[in-house]
Amino acid sequence: MDQDLVVRVQQGDQRAFEMLAIADYPRLFRVAHGVLGDRALAEDATQQALVDIWRKMRRLRDPAKYGGWSYRLLVRVCYAEAKRQPGWPSSEDLGPATEPQAVDAYGPIADRDQLERGFRRLSMDHRMVLTLRYLLGMTPDEVAEMLDLPRSTVYSRLQAATKAMRAVLEADARNLTAARARQEVRL
Amino acid sequence: MNDEQRLEAWFSEREVAPKNVRAGVALVMTHVRKTRQQGRWLPLPLHRPKAPVPSATDTIEYPPSAIPATEGQIPIVIGRTHPMFSPAKAITAAALVFGIGGVMLIAQPFDQQGSAPGAPADAVAPTRVTGEIGWASSCTGPDTVVDGDVTHQWNYDCSPQTWTASDPRLSGQVVARWNNDAYLVDGRYIVVNTSLDIVTNDAGGWVCTSTGLYEGPVLGGEVALGDMATDCVGQGGYEGLSAVFVRSMPPGGSSEEFVGLIFSGDRPPLPEPPAAG
Numbered sequence: 126m127d128q129d130l131v132v133r134v135q136q137g138d139q140r141a142f143e144m145l146a147i148a149d150y151p152r153l154f155r156v157a158h159g160v161l162g163d164r165a166l167a168e169d170a171t172q173q174a175l176v177d178i179w180r181k182m183r184r185l186r187d188p189a190k191y192g193g194w195s196y197r198l199l200v201r202v203c204y205a206e207a208k209r210q211p212g213w214p215s216s217e218d219l220g221p222a223t224e225p226q227a228v229d230a231y232g233p234i235a236d237r238d239q240l241e242r243g244f245r246r247l248s249m250d251h252r253m254v255l256t257l258r259y260l261l262g263m264t265p266d267e268v269a270e271m272l273d274l275p276r277s278t279v280y281s282r283l284q285a286a287t288k289a290m291r292a293v294l295e296a297d298a299r300n301l302t303a304a305r306a307r308q309e310v311r312l
Numbered sequence: 313m314n315d316e317q318r319l320e321a322w323f324s325e326r327e328v329a330p331k332n333v334r335a336g337v338a339l340v341m342t343h344v345r346k347t348r349q350q351g352r353w354l355p356l357p358l359h360r361p362k363a364p365v366p367s368a369t370d371t372i373e374y375p376p377s378a379i380p381a382t383e384g385q386i387p388i389v390i391g392r393t394h395p396m397f398s399p400a401k402a403i404t405a406a407a408l409v410f411g412i413g414g415v416m417l418i419a420q421p422f423d424q425q426g427s428a429p430g431a432p433a434d435a436v437a438p439t440r441v442t443g444e445i446g447w448a449s450s451c452t453g454p455d456t457v458v459d460g461d462v463t464h465q466w467n468y469d470c471s472p473q474t475w476t477a478s479d480p481r482l483s484g485q486v487v488a489r490w491n492n493d494a495y496l497v498d499g500r501y502i503v504v505n506t507s508l509d510i511v512t513n514d515a516g517g518w519v520c521t522s523t524g525l526y527e528g529p530v531l532g533g534e535v536a537l538g539d540m541a542t543d544c545v546g547q548g549g550y551e552g553l554s555a556v557f558v559r560s561m562p563p564g565g566s567s568e569e570f571v572g573l574i575f576s577g578d579r580p581p582l583p584e585p586p587a588a589g
Binding site: 262278 | 316318319320322325327328330336339341343344347348349567
């Protein structure tokens with residue numbers, strides 16, 4: 126990101142902010158969509174984050190830190206955006222949407238659905254570290270720096286999130302095995 | 313394909329591009345035109361990256377020309393080339409003067425401590441603590457009595473939990489028990505919960521109590537409606553200490569996170585509430 130542009134925005138230059146917003150929109154949207162999993166929500170979160178960036182830009186002391194700082198503002202907006210949605214799935218509401226599928230037997234489409242459901246059961250903290258790690262390809266150390274968290278917290282969140290997603294896939298696989306067994310008994 | 317590769321592939325497959333960046337930014341700009349920027353915190357100056365210093369070997373378009381000496385004398389610039397005054401320096405200097413003055417006013421020999429007006433006798437800064445609560449794999453209980461739309465539950469025991477804290481004093485194995493009053497409201501249960509946690513480690517222990525609200529479609533399937541507030545009193549080796557923290561339960565997780573303070577002595581009283589009216 127052009128640091129001069131950031132400095133000009135800090136001085137209240139709206140034209141500079143418009144240029145910065147156009148350059149930054151795809152980057153922020155990418156992460157918002159990764160975390161929220163919904164295009165409309167991600168658009169709303171990105172736009173709200175940009176307004177927050179404008180409002181708080183003068184509080185950013187080091188323009189070189191703009192990248193991580195803007196992600197942190199986006200994270201807060203994603204939290205708020207998810208809470209505002211009345212139909213936002215909580216862990217208890219997310220029953221199997223379709224007939225359970227085996228983990229590897231039914232190919233990539235089933236796998237995608239299962240991963241999506243597993244991902245939606247995660248907290249926003251866990252989704253954020255997974256998104257930065259696997260969508261943006263950051264190392265855990267970079268994630269820690271980006272989110273201003275201790276390294277150990279990032280490692281434990283990554284581990285817990287991966288474990289939770291694996292548990293969903295395994296539970297689906299068990300359900301399928303049980304369903305098949307019941308079907309065989311009926312036959 | 314391992315977990316990491318599978319996640320990378322999945323994230324890559326579900327990625328979409330924003331519909332219309334220009335339209336999105338135009339919406340943002342309508343808000344921006346009506347929104348004032350917040351001021352920065354004084355007296356901290358903005359960080360400005362230093363301009364690179366050209367090295368002797370750099371080639372530049374207009375090299376500096378030497379100042380011609382007059383009659384063999386080298387010209388000397390007398391006086392400052394920059395003004396001495398800056399608002400940031402003035403504010404920083406004032407803050408330092410008041411800060412040092414304040415410290416000198418309060419600081420006293422040990423045998424005279426506590427006599428300064430307004431200085432608490434045993435004011436020791438609390439220690440910030442963060443940590444994670446790993447849940448037990450199974451629970452026992454509870455005893456249950458249904459009383460109309462209220463279900464009373466007690467002796468719920470989900471032990472042992474493992475607390476891992478940034479301050480080792482709050483780490484250890486934990487016996488966790490709680491009682492619930494579950495109210496059936498519009499087909500869902502709203503649960504008022506009171507918990508007891510008994511923490512033990514090699515150096516001492518804690519007795520902690522918490523209150524929280526939960527909601528769910530079935531009893532035992534509730535999720536927290538917000539963070540739980542927890543109060544702890546030190547036992548054994550931690551006698552005389554107290555702790556207070558909030559714990560959050562992420563949906564779908566298998567652990568909780570907490571953040572709070574450990575005090576030397578009793579927990580200070582809460583601030584007075586604002587006066588009504």
